[in-house]
Amino acid sequence: MLERYFKLAEHGTTVRVELLAGLTTFLTMAYIIFVNPMIMSKAGVDQGAAFVATCVGAAFASALMGLWAKYPVALAPGMGLNAYFSYGVVLGMGHTWQVALGAVFLSGVLFLIISVLPIREKIVNAIPMSQKMAIGAGIGLFLAIIALENAGIVAAHPATIVTLGKIGAPTALLACLGFVLIIALDYRKIPGAIMIAILAITVVGIGMGLSKFNGIVSAPPSLAPTFLQMDIMGALHVGLISIVFAFFMVDLFDNTGTLISIAPRAGMMDSHGRLKRIGPAFMSDSIACMVGAALGTSTVTSYIESAAGIRAGGRTGLTAVVVAVLFLVSVFLAPLATSIPGFATAPALFFVACVMAGSIVKVDWEDVTEYAPAVVTMIAMPLTFSIATGIALGFIAYVAGKILSGRIKDVHPIMAVLAILFVIKLAVT
Incomplete structure (x- = not known):
């Protein structure tokens, strides 16, 4: 049955290879079941419900x-986007987490619409490469x-706005240890490097009496506190509008970038360099975003x-199905998830930040009309504590810089319209 449905032989793989x-x-992404509920809880979301929503949303x-x-x-x-959800939209702007979930849902609806209609490519192509890369790097910062x-x-x-904290505190030192441990494990290409480091620091923290051990396995917490609460x-x-747009834009670029970057090795491209079955792939991502919001978690993406x-060796959908089953089994690990302290997940956040910041190398550093607006986008996100504001200021700087430099032909009409809308939005804020 698996052979017929997934055409394993045709893709040069076997059930055993797909399972592995x-x-x-x-293992490489399981850290999210520990990190996401903690981030969501900062917004007031029930941590147990957020844990189940994370696992079930990822599985679906x-x-x-x-x-x-x-x-x-x-x-x-x-x-x-989960950090933007909690720290930006809820804590920073004062919206309720229910409204934030509603914004995530609407961004999924918007993504579904452009996936069904032939306009997705036009939007992706309208945004210059420098801004796409800057958005990824800015989120990293x-x-x-x-x-x-x-x-x-x-x-x-x-x-000074910010300063050095208590770097000699045991929790800060353990966070630093966790970060260098992730670096070492990742360099050695050990699967699950982030998760291993999180668990190792947690064990040390519990041993030092800095956190409490709540167990490993139990019945799943109730999903009721977040289910359909958007x-x-x-x-x-x-x-x-700008918040919904921020969720939408980042999900669009994240999903598109992920699929394009891994497609060649996975045999997902045809002879003309186009992604096979791209329609179902994008619609799957947009539906997942809406379902995740309904369950009670931030944007679900590739x-x-x-x-x-x-x-x-994974080459077919069977690989993703195996991941889904493992996420579903993970709902029984709620006690372990609640045992993970913030100083154990902080190294994971910072490492992911380092990875995302790497996209900055793809910015054209020979053209000031490209790299200057990109820097605006990257710096504005952490300093204004808002992804949406970073995108807005970066787009405005890009369009204005191009026009005043006499290079109006480089500005796509869609980009110009977005910049004007952002000017209006910031003016009335």
């Missing part, structure tokens, strides 16, 4: 991608400052960690 690939992918999304699009790509709540604050390495200061009507308020499973 699925396990490999899961990965299964949908594997069974419908038949891609060896796993999905889960995305890093960066946004994550970095959150990670450093969670670890106690940086702290607020009335005169406030869609509240998210339709005109003031949240994970670049899927490349680890593809390197292990």
